[in-house]
Amino acid sequence: MNVQVVSLETRSKAKRFGGKSGGRGHIQIKGVTVRFGHGADAHQAVRETSLDIPPGQFVCLLGPSGCGKSTLLNSIAGYIMPSTGSIQVDGEAVKEPGPERGMVFQQYSLFPWKTIRDNIAFGPKVAGRGYAECSSIANTFLEMVGLTRFADKYPTELSGGMQQRVGIARALANYPSVLLMDEPFGALDAQTRLMMQENLLKIWSEFGTTVVFVTHDVDEAIFLADRVLVMSASPGSIIADLAVPLPRPRVLDMATSPDFMEIKKECLEQIRSESLKAFEEQDR
Amino acid sequence: MPAPAGVPRQHNADSSQGNRSAMSVKARASELEILETAEISAGEARAVPSAPFEAGGPRRSLPSLATHALGLLQSHGPSFTVSLGALLAGLVLWHLATLYKFNFYIDFENTPSPVQVGKSFLGHLSTQDFYIHIGVSMQRIVTGYLLAAGLGITVGVAMARSRIARAAIYPYIEVLRPIPAVAWIPLAILMWPTEESSIIYITFLGALFPVVLNTLHGVEQTPEVLVRAARSLGATRLQILWHVILPAALPSIAAGLAIGMGVSWFSLLAGEIISGQYGIGYFTWNAYSLINYPDIVVGMLIIGGLGTLSTYAVRLFMRPFLGWQRRAR
Structure with missing residues (x-):
């Protein structure tokens, strides 16, 4: 798979539609707790979490499976209502899913009966935009993810990596202020995954939307993010908030550089000590 | 293959x-x-x-x-x-x-x-009555079947999407579905104003249950992640129904429509044998009463042929809507 270089035209279009975030996409999470079930079966997936994500930041939620990171993401998306606390995006309380918060799922989320073009144009179409506008938006994003040649194919005719690029394009076609990604590359093979990460960063550098990216892969989190939020299971809370001072643009070579290793080491040490603390707290 | x-x-x-x-x-x-x-x-x-x-x-x-x-x-x-x-x-x-x-x-x-059957069949080809029998049967099938398809898909979707609708309708389906078409005949004659309407009712009933159940099944099979994706892309409930749920259920609905067509013929024949003055079922049964044995087989073969043809027509009609499925393989 080749990584597509974003063309100048796409770049100017992205800017016109409020690229570089334009101050949109400020996520404020205040005292959020998410509980599932009732009575004795009740289970706390997310406990008393507060967060402030400034516009345009790339944040990775890192943690083992079942730690509540997807639950937190789904709360921002509006699929899950927090039991307590509040979530606001740009000052508006999140009540339900909406096009200003684009969502990219792990896999198999494209409409198999729609062509790639129609999948990407879905958001503009249901928003009531005309045919001409829909197809021009679709063309812009097809080009951006390098799939113009595949516009009239159906999702199942594409590889997993291509499908995820379509998923990203489809979410971005609504020009969201926030892009929420739930382990989007988790089902891809290692090589494709690296390409996709670089590809995503390129797209993000043009759009500058706020990104919340859920992953359990430390390398992925460090490579992508400005900021890594480490979550731990059982209490379902954020145990570490780490800044990633690597320069941008980031390229694949960086993933093996001494700087990267240094940050990774720090990150792992902090995860370890915070996890231990969390365990001790639990035992008490 | x-x-x-x-x-x-x-x-x-x-x-x-x-x-x-x-x-x-x-x-x-x-x-x-x-x-x-x-x-x-x-x-x-x-x-x-x-x-x-x-x-x-x-x-x-x-x-x-x-x-x-x-x-x-x-x-x-x-x-x-x-x-x-x-x-x-x-x-x-x-x-x-x-x-x-x-x-x-x-x-x-x-x-x-x-x-003998072949000779009898060729003889019938030049009589007008023969075509009237076929025409009347086809008309009953088309009317009953289209009503069943329309109502069946609507009821199936309603049952799958609304818990209340499901709870209210499911018992009826479960009780009425096992009743064979023949058993409906006496009551249908009592209930409906004309013989024609009672036969169409029985035809309709035969096609209805496969369509309802397959629609219900198909809608339930819609992957939840697609509904979630559509919601986050800004689709309203109605848009989700039209753009996500119905297309997802379509393969199953198409199967239900094809099965329903077969059952519809099955029921029609039962209705025509017992009552009516025209129709290919009446033709078959009448041949037995008149001791015209070759015509029994002619009638049977016509029924088989028309049943197959109309099921094939349903498939052909549904094919363009399911193109994406064949592309996928």
């Missing part, structure tokens, strides 16, 4: 008529698979023979043409030849049985021979 496309389809339609009441969700699902495999095998069978011609170009010597014809027979022919041979063998056996008045448990003494 070893078997011709027609064989699994036939089996499918028959089993749905035979033990409609015993059909579980699982059985329907497997039926769906059979439908799909039938469709694929049909597609492949067509795709294979066309290839050598495209490859060769227009000009071709006689020997090479013969080789290609042979190749055609080899790729596509064997199953077709076997089917044709089996049909012919059946005709010959039937003929011999009637010729020698075979009578051992099954009695062929009064059974018409294939030649």
Whole structure:
């Protein structure tokens, strides 16, 4: 798979539609707790979490499976209502899913009966935009993810990596202020995954939307993010908030550089000590 | 593909008529698979023979043409030849049985021979009544079936999307579904103002349940992640229904429509045998009353042929909507 270089035209279009975030996409999470079930079966997936994500930041939620990171993401998306606390995006309380918060799922989320073009144009179409506008938006994003040649194919005719690029394009076609990604590359093979990460960063550098990216892969989190939020299971809370001072643009070579290793080491040490603390707290 | 496309389809339609009441969700699902495999095998069978011609170009010597014809027979022919041979063998056996008045448990003494049936059929082709019988039956099928398709899909979607609708309607479905069409006849005659409307009602009822249950099943099978994706893309409830749920359920709905068509014929015949003055079912039963035995078989074969044709028409109609599915394989 080749990584597509974003063309100048796409770049100017992205800017016109409020690229570089334009101050949109400020996520404020205040005292959020998410509980599932009732009575004795009740289970706390997310406990008393507060967060402030400034516009345009790339944040990775890192943690083992079942730690509540997807639950937190789904709360921002509006699929899950927090039991307590509040979530606001740009000052508006999140009540339900909406096009200003684009969502990219792990896999198999494209409409198999729609062509790639129609999948990407879905958001503009249901928003009531005309045919001409829909197809021009679709063309812009097809080009951006390098799939113009595949516009009239159906999702199942594409590889997993291509499908995820379509998923990203489809979410971005609504020009969201926030892009929420739930382990989007988790089902891809290692090589494709690296390409996709670089590809995503390129797209993000043009759009500058706020990104919340859920992953359990430390390398992925460090490579992508400005900021890594480490979550731990059982209490379902954020145990570490780490800044990633690597320069941008980031390229694949960086993933093996001494700087990267240094940050990774720090990150792992902090995860370890915070996890231990969390365990001790639990035992008490 | 070893078997011709027609064989699994036939089996499918028959089993749905035979033990409609015993059909579980699982059985329907497997039926769906059979439908799909039938469709694929049909597609492949067509795709294979066309290839050598495209490859060769227009000009071709006689020997090479013969080789290609042979190749055609080899790729596509064997199953077709076997089917044709089996049909012919059946005709010959039937003929011999009637010729020698075979009578051992099954009695062929009064059974018409294939030649008699053929003659009788050809004779009917030039009478107007014969076409009226067929026309009346087709009209009943179309009316009852279209009503069943429309209401069936609506009710199926409502049941799948609303818990209240499901709780209210499901008991009716469960109680009414196992009742065979024949059992409805007396009540239908009492309830409906005309004989015609009671026959259409019975036809409608036959097609209704397969359509409802397959729609329900199909809608329930919609992957939740697609609904979630549509919501986050800004789709309203109605838009989700139209753009996500209905397309996702369509393969299952198409299977239900095809099965429903078969059951619809099955029910129509029951209705026509007991009451009515026209229709191919009446024609068949009347032939028995009038001791005109070849016509019984003529009627039966017409019913079989029309049933198959109309099921095929339903499939053909649904095909453009399911193009994405074939592309996917």
